[in-house]
Amino acid sequence: LGAMVHALDVGGSAMPEASGFEAVLAGARKRWPDDDALLANIGEVLDSLHAHFSSPRKP
Numbered sequence: 759l760g761a762m763v764h765a766l767d768v769g770g771s772a773m774p775e776a777s778g779f780e781a782v783l784a785g786a787r788k789r790w791p792d793d794d795a796l797l798a799n800i801g802e803v804l805d806s807l808h809a810h811f812s813s814p815r816k817p
Contacts, residue, residue, distance in 0.1 A: 759804075759811050779807070 762779055765772035782803060790796040 759807050 762773055762776045764770065765776055766780055766783075783800070786796055786800050786803070790799055
């Protein structure tokens with residue numbers, strides 16, 4: 759998750775999931791243009807992504 763955010767923030771090689779994450783963030787920014795509202799609402803999405811990337815990957 760950190761690598762994905764870093765690549766979107768400062769550039770560099772992004773993992774395949776980064777484009778979907780970028781689309782989610784773009785949609786969230788349109789829904790909640792106020793930074794406080796954006797942070798309050800996007801937290802659930804970030805928690806879900808963290809749970810996904812923290813669990814063991816299946817081969």
